[in-house]
Amino acid sequence: MDGFSFEVHGTCPDSDARRGTFTTPHGEMSTPAFMPVGTRGTVKGVQPRDLAQAGARMILANTLHLHLRPGEEIVRRLGGLHRFMNWDGPILTDSGGYQVFSMADISTIDDDGVTFKSIVDGDAVRFTPERVMDIQRDLGADVIMAFDHCPKDPHDRALVQAANDRTHHWLARCVTRWRENGGTDRGQALFGIVQGGVFDDLRKASVEAVCEHDLVGYAIGGVSVGEGREAMSDAVAAATPLLPADRPRYLMGVGTPRDFFDAVERGVDLFDCVTPTRHGRNAQAFTSRGRINLRNGRWKGCDEVLDPNCMSPALEGFSIGVLSHLCRANEMLGGMLVTLHNLYFFHQLMERMRGAIQDGNLAALRTKVLSECEGRA
Amino acid sequence: MDGFSFEVHGTCPDSDARRGTFTTPHGEMSTPAFMPVGTRGTVKGVQPRDLAQAGARMILANTLHLHLRPGEEIVRRLGGLHRFMNWDGPILTDSGGYQVFSMADISTIDDDGVTFKSIVDGDAVRFTPERVMDIQRDLGADVIMAFDHCPKDPHDRALVQAANDRTHHWLARCVTRWRENGGTDRGQALFGIVQGGVFDDLRKASVEAVCEHDLVGYAIGGVSVGEGREAMSDAVAAATPLLPADRPRYLMGVGTPRDFFDAVERGVDLFDCVTPTRHGRNAQAFTSRGRINLRNGRWKGCDEVLDPNCMSPALEGFSIGVLSHLCRANEMLGGMLVTLHNLYFFHQLMERMRGAIQDGNLAALRTKVLSECEGRA
Numbered sequence: 001m002d003g004f005s006f007e008v009h010g011t012c013p014d015s016d017a018r019r020g021t022f023t024t025p026h027g028e029m030s031t032p033a034f035m036p037v038g039t040r041g042t043v044k045g046v047q048p049r050d051l052a053q054a055g056a057r058m059i060l061a062n063t064l065h066l067h068l069r070p071g072e073e074i075v076r077r078l079g080g081l082h083r084f085m086n087w088d089g090p091i092l093t094d095s096g097g098y099q100v101f102s103m104a105d106i107s108t109i110d111d112d113g114v115t116f117k118s119i120v121d122g123d124a125v126r127f128t129p130e131r132v133m134d135i136q137r138d139l140g141a142d143v144i145m146a147f148d149h150c151p152k153d154p155h156d157r158a159l160v161q162a163a164n165d166r167t168h169h170w171l172a173r174c175v176t177r178w179r180e181n182g183g184t185d186r187g188q189a190l191f192g193i194v195q196g197g198v199f200d201d202l203r204k205a206s207v208e209a210v211c212e213h214d215l216v217g218y219a220i221g222g223v224s225v226g227e228g229r230e231a232m233s234d235a236v237a238a239a240t241p242l243l244p245a246d247r248p249r250y251l252m253g254v255g256t257p258r259d260f261f262d263a264v265e266r267g268v269d270l271f272d273c274v275t276p277t278r279h280g281r282n283a284q285a286f287t288s289r290g291r292i293n294l295r296n297g298r299w300k301g302c303d304e305v306l307d308p309n310c311m312s313p314a315l316e317g318f319s320i321g322v323l324s325h326l327c328r329a330n331e332m333l334g335g336m337l338v339t340l341h342n343l344y345f346f347h348q349l350m351e352r353m354r355g356a357i358q359d360g361n362l363a364a365l366r367t368k369v370l371s372e373c374e375g376r377a
Numbered sequence: 378m379d380g381f382s383f384e385v386h387g388t389c390p391d392s393d394a395r396r397g398t399f400t401t402p403h404g405e406m407s408t409p410a411f412m413p414v415g416t417r418g419t420v421k422g423v424q425p426r427d428l429a430q431a432g433a434r435m436i437l438a439n440t441l442h443l444h445l446r447p448g449e450e451i452v453r454r455l456g457g458l459h460r461f462m463n464w465d466g467p468i469l470t471d472s473g474g475y476q477v478f479s480m481a482d483i484s485t486i487d488d489d490g491v492t493f494k495s496i497v498d499g500d501a502v503r504f505t506p507e508r509v510m511d512i513q514r515d516l517g518a519d520v521i522m523a524f525d526h527c528p529k530d531p532h533d534r535a536l537v538q539a540a541n542d543r544t545h546h547w548l549a550r551c552v553t554r555w556r557e558n559g560g561t562d563r564g565q566a567l568f569g570i571v572q573g574g575v576f577d578d579l580r581k582a583s584v585e586a587v588c589e590h591d592l593v594g595y596a597i598g599g600v601s602v603g604e605g606r607e608a609m610s611d612a613v614a615a616a617t618p619l620l621p622a623d624r625p626r627y628l629m630g631v632g633t634p635r636d637f638f639d640a641v642e643r644g645v646d647l648f649d650c651v652t653p654t655r656h657g658r659n660a661q662a663f664t665s666r667g668r669i670n671l672r673n674g675r676w677k678g679c680d681e682v683l684d685p686n687c688m689s690p691a692l693e694g695f696s697i698g699v700l701s702h703l704c705r706a707n708e709m710l711g712g713m714l715v716t717l718h719n720l721y722f723f724h725q726l727m728e729r730m731r732g733a734i735q736d737g738n739l740a741a742l743r744t745k746v747l748s749e750c751e752g753r754a
Contacts, residue, residue, distance in 0.1 A: 041702060045709040047427075047691070070677055070702045077678045078698045086694040300447055301454045314424070317463040321455045325418060325447045332422040332709060 004142075004189045004216045006248045006269075012362050016240065016267035019357040022058075022217075022248050024090040024142040025187040026082065029057035030354055031248060031269035032260070034346045035092060037277060040065045041075075041085050044277050045336045046343070048086045053313055054340055055347025057089050060272050063135055063145075064096025064127075068120045072138035080140035092272075093136050095145040097193070098221070098253070100127060101152060109149070111166065129173040137181045137188065145219065146174040148193040154227045154235075160197035163222075167195045168209040175213050189216035191250060194239050197222060198231045203238035211244060218243050219250040220268070224259075233262045240267045257286070257349055257373050261366040264353055276346045280339030283327035287345065288372045292320075294338060299324035312344035381519075381566045381593045383625045383646075389739050393617065393644035396734040399435075399594075399625050401467040401519040402564040403459065406434035408625060408646035409637070409730055411723045412469060414654060417442045418452075418462050421654050422713045423720070425463040430690055431717050432724025434466050437649050440512055440522075441473030441504075445497045449515035457517035469520040469649075470513050474570070475598070475630070477504060478527045486526070488543065506550040514558045514565065522596065523551040525570040531604045531612075537574035540599075544572045545586040552590050566593035568627060571616050574599060575608045580615035588621060595620050596627040597645070601636075610639045617644045634663070634726055634750050638743040641730055653723045657716030660704035664722070665749045669697075671715060676701035689721035 003025035011018040020031040036043045036051065039062045043051055051059065061081060066072065075084045081091050100107050100114050107116035113128030129147045136144035147170055151163035171192050178190045192210040196203030210218060220239050223232045236251060243249050250270035251263045260271060276286065283294040287307035292299070302320040305311065315323075315337055326334030349369065356365040380402035388395040397408040413420045413428065416439045420428055428436065438458060443449065452461045458468050477484050477491050484493035490505030506524045513521035524547055528540035548569050555567045569587040573580030587595060597616050600609045613628060620626050627647035628640045637648060653663065660671040664684035669676070679697040682688065692700075692714055703711030726746065733742040 040706050040708060041699070042708050042710040045713070047710065047713065048694070050424075069706055070698075074678050074698065074702070078680050078696055083694070083696075084699055084702075086699070301451050303455050317425070317460070319455055319460070321447075321451065322418070322461055322463070325451070325461075329417050329446055331417060331419050332713070333419040333424065336422070336424065336709070336713070 002184045003187055004184055006217070006246060008245065010358060012265070012357050013360050014363055015265035017264045017357045017362050018267055018269070019354050020248070020269060022269070024058070024189070026088060026090045026142050027057070029090060032264045032350055032353055033057060033270055034260075034350050035060050035270060035272040036343055037272055037274045038085060040069070041081070045281060045332070045339050046277070050314055050340055051087070051343070052089070054343040055351070056343065058092060058142075058270075059085070059087055059089065060092050060094060061085060061139070061141065062096060062099065063093045063132060063139065064099040066093075066139060067096070067135050068118050068125070072135045076138045076140070082140065090143070091141040092143040093139055093141040093145065094252070095132050095136065095147045095193075096127060097145070097148040098150045101150045111169070129170040130177045133174055133177040133181060137186070140188070142187065143189050143191055143217065144178070146171045146190060146192050148195060148221055150195065150222045150225070151197055152225075154197035154222055154225055154231070156197070157199060157202075160195070160199060160202055163197075164195050164202055164206050164209070167193065167206065171210060171213060175215070184216065191215060191217040191219050193219045193221040193252070195222045196235065196238070198227050198235060200234070200238045203235055204242060207239050207242040211242070215247070217248040217250060219252050221252045223251065224253040224255055224273075229259065229262070232259070233266075236263050236266050236268060243267075258370055260349065260353065261362075261370065264357075265362065265366075276342030277339050280342045281335040283334060283338060285323075285338050286342050286373060290373060294320070294324045294327040294334070296324070306341055307345070310345050310348050312341040314340035314344070379561045380564055381561055383594070383623060385622065387735060389642070389734050390737050391740060392642040394641045394730075394734045394739050395644055395646070396731050397625070397646060399646065401435070401566070403465060403467045403519050404434070406467060407731055409641045409727055410434060410647055411637070411727050412437050412647060412649040413720055414649055414651045415462060417446070418458070422658060422709070422716050423654070427691055427717055428464070428720070429466070431720040432728070433720065435469060435519075435647075436462070436464055436466065437469050437471060438462060438516070438518065439473060439476065440470045440509060440516065441476045443470075443516060444473070444512050445495050445502070449512045453515045453517070459517065467520070468518040470516055470518040470522065471629070472509050472513065472522040472524045472570075473504060474522070474525040475527045478529060488546070506547040507554045510551055510554040510558060514563070517565075519564065520566050520568055520594065521555070522568050523548045523570050525572060525598055527572065527599045527602070528574055529602075531574035531599055531602055531608070533574070534576060534579075537572070537576060537579055540574075541572050541579055541583050541586070544570065544583065548587060548590060552592075561593065568592060568594040568596050570596045570598040570629070572599045573612065573615070575604050575612060577611070577615045580612055581619060584616050584619040588619070592624070594625040594627060596629050598629045600628065601630040601632055601650075606636065606639070609636070610643075613640050613643045613645060620644075635747055637726065637730065638739075638747065641734075642739065653719030654716050657719040658712040660711060660715060662700075662715050663719050663750060667750060671697070671701045671704040671711070673701070683718055684722070687722050687725050689718040691717035691721070
């Protein structure tokens with residue numbers, strides 16, 4: 001597996017949490033890790049150098065969105081996704097599976113693939129496993145994701161069963177095409193995606209089917225789609241014991257500090273979510289004294305720093321009062337700075353979790369962090 | 378004049394252009410200089426450290442807008458405007474005179490002051506020369522501007538005459554209040570503003586009236602209000618020969634590279650305008666090969682840098698094609714980066730103008746720059 005490796009350095013005494021290093025052709029990263037989302041080739045409102053300063057290592061982009069605009073051919077012509085995103089570190093592209101099915105009213109699915117309407121120009125677009133592999137080859141991320149069927153309702157057993165079957169069938173086609181396209185020899189690793197909704201047996205069956213393919217990493221998909229925290233946690237618990245211990249495990253689209261602890265304790269290594277960036281643009285700050293809505297009038301004259309325990313370098317010199325003014329006035333700088341703070345907060349949290357796994361006190365960190373940051377300041 | 382000085386280092390052989398240093402309590406700056414506009418306490422979409430990197434020294438904020446939100450009391454409580462804007466360099470606050478009169482349909486003027494409706498909450502607000510001096514004292518900029526009457530139509534002689542009279546009367550009240558508030562002893566310089574519309578005699582009369590007050594600097598106002606480039610140039614030509622040579626001259630709300638040459642050749646030292654920032658947010662880039670609309674489809678796959686002759690550090694690693702994608706997708710990063718480029722372009726142009734004044738070849742620079750940057754790439 002040229003250029004890719006995953007090493008587990010240690011585990012926790014009282015949970016399945018583990019600390020590791022995931023190596024890609026564009027560098028290595030310590031896990032557990034959070035990956036910021038740059039859907040259309042940019043983490044919204046963040047310059048790449050500030051993203052690095054906020055602690056990001058591996059970042060995401062989205063196959064579907066970049067296919068629609070500007071198109072993989074343009075990205076390829078401009079030097080591939082790393083140059084396109086101006087990011088030298090590892091990049092992962094999501095396959096668009098989730099996006100296609102979350103727009104189900106404008107998509108039709110068959111066993112061969114999906115046809116949907118472009119949100120950019122209304123044109124009909126056809127995605128098949130092979131097409132999605134080819135698009136991701138052209139985009140050129142380090143890690144590409146299988147094209148899966150993410151069922152809209154994770155509680156509908158018949159739907160979830162059908163989505164499982166399709167996901168597994170499509171994965172075989174993805175693997176074949178990815179190998180034809182050069183596989184890891186070309187510097188691209190394919191991750192398979194486990195489905196199974198809220199059903200333990202279907203989750204387990206999906207893990208087994210997906211792990212028949214010897215892949216660089218495996219993802220748990222179809223979570224964080226409205227099933228609730230308990231159900232999500234159960235889905236993770238059903239999947240992780242069956243996933244190979246020597247491969248990174250990626251929980252897609254998750255989430256919040258509590259979600260991270262739940263999943264890391266079950267042996268998850270990688271996360272992505274729009275939480276820090278979307279909340280940041282909406283003036284919602286994650287801090288060690290709880291979530292803060294900076295538009296709230298109570299912060300208008302507050303001369304303190306946003307979070308004395310988590311001093312984002314980008315926020316140096318900005319008081320809560322100034323941030324509040326910027327957010328209340330809908331100034332771009334408000335969303336930019338709160339986004340940078342949130343990303344820093346998330347990456348710092350991951351660093352603390354890695355340290356706690358090493359020191360064997362993850363449970364204590366969980367208690368401390370959740371009591372702090374789930375309050376409302 | 379504690380903390381303030383202006384030194385002229387040299388003039389051009391074939392024009393009235395001069396090179397100088399304007400010193401304020403928050404540092405000195407070389408002139409001619411361009412001042413970016415941070416109306417509501419932030420240059421839109423720009424972090425202060427990037428603003429410095431783009432070459433900014435003195436920046437603007439707006440008295441009216443900051444009075445309405447968050448209010449000068451909040452700014453004062455948060456440490457004054459320098460801390461509020463997170464900017465250690467010199468700051469100038471515009472008085473709001475222009476803004477009040479550009480909203481003339483919702484303002485009523487009398488000899489004592491102006492009453493207008495807040496654009497934030499609809500409340501009635503009263504501005505008098507004394508009030509505007511007090512607000513600017515509380516905001517705490519290095520340079521504050523007199524409260525003037527900027528006539529809506531610079532071609533209406535009766536209106537311009539009345540505005541002149543009011544501006545001069547109000548200036549006397551501004552000076553009195555500014556002195557009572559501590560004057561330059563408190564670290565604040567007051568600049569007077571010359572009006573006079575498009576009428577040579579009224580411009581000259583206004584300069585004479587304004588210069589009866591011994592002030593740190595003088596501004597030419599009531600320009601760039603739709604009178605056209607020739608008329609604006611004439612207004613500057615009428616004013617500058619009568620302005621004291623040993624004080625900085627500030628042409629308000631101007632403008633474009635051609636405007637800068639026109640005015641610098643007549644001895645203007647300071648400029649401000651929203652051009653680079655507003656155009657930047659609208660995907661319009663100033664470059665040495667002309668103005669570029671990055672939303673234009675022709676740039677989609679272009680792998681060149683935006684301007685090989687003006688490499689903004691913030692744009693390192695970004696091709697025109699990527700900038701075009703960001704702008705076409707309405708991603709915040711597009712506006713952020715083009716804004717930073719435009720600011721860098723403007724500040725670089727000022728630096729080149731200062732060099733050309735020193736070398737005695739400003740006319741040659743004018744020809745070169747205007748032939749380049751007024752084209753359309």
